[in-house]
Amino acid sequence: MSSADTRSRPGPGWLRPVVAVAGLAYLALGIAGFLTPETAAAGHETSRAVWIFSTTPMLNFVHTAVGVLGLLAATRRTGSIIYCWVLFVGFAGMTAYGVLATAFETPEDPVNVNWADNWLHGLTAVAGLVLAIVATRALTRSAATR
Structure with a gap:
């Protein structure tokens, strides 16, 4: 086995860019929330929104x-x-917290979440689960074929 073979690790090469995009999206949402004027500390009546998401x-x-x-995380x-x-x-x-709240x-x-936040968090949880399972299986398959 050459040194190039030991350094190259096959696996889900698509995962790192996907994680980077998700990180950028949440970073943009968080920063936009901080830049929203009069961000409310608590209370549904006084909260501001970024797009359709509530901000606290x-x-x-x-x-x-x-x-x-x-x-x-996208670096590795x-x-x-x-x-x-x-x-x-x-x-x-x-x-779960958002639905109850x-x-x-x-x-x-x-936290002052609204239904748009609940949908965002729920879809993010599902996407995280799907990506984790698919990437773990791809990594396991590539390790088994070596």
């Missing part, structure tokens, strides 16, 4: 952190796979 400092921080972590294939699993678990939890609408809710 906590939600903006979460979106910005997810974006930065996505860009960092293994980091990208781990990031997809973390997206699934984290955003599945945020979706939106259904009961308490003004003291610090």
Whole structure:
């Protein structure tokens, strides 16, 4: 086996760009939320929105952190796979919280999600799960054929 064979690791080469795009999208959403004037700390009546998504400092921080972590994870294939699993678990939890918080609408809710946020977080969780499973299977198949 030559040194070129040991350095080349086949696997899901498409995953890193996908993770980078997801990271950029969440980073843009988080930064746009911070730049929205009069971002409300709590309360459904006074909240502002970026596009159709609600903004609060906590939600903006979460979106910005997810974006930065996505860009960092996109530098390595293994980091990208781990990031997809973390997206699934984290955003599945945020979706569950968001559905309950939106259904009961308490003004003291610090996250202040709306239904558009719930859909975004739910679709992100599903996308993270699908990407993680497909990438892990592709990596396992490529390791088995070596």
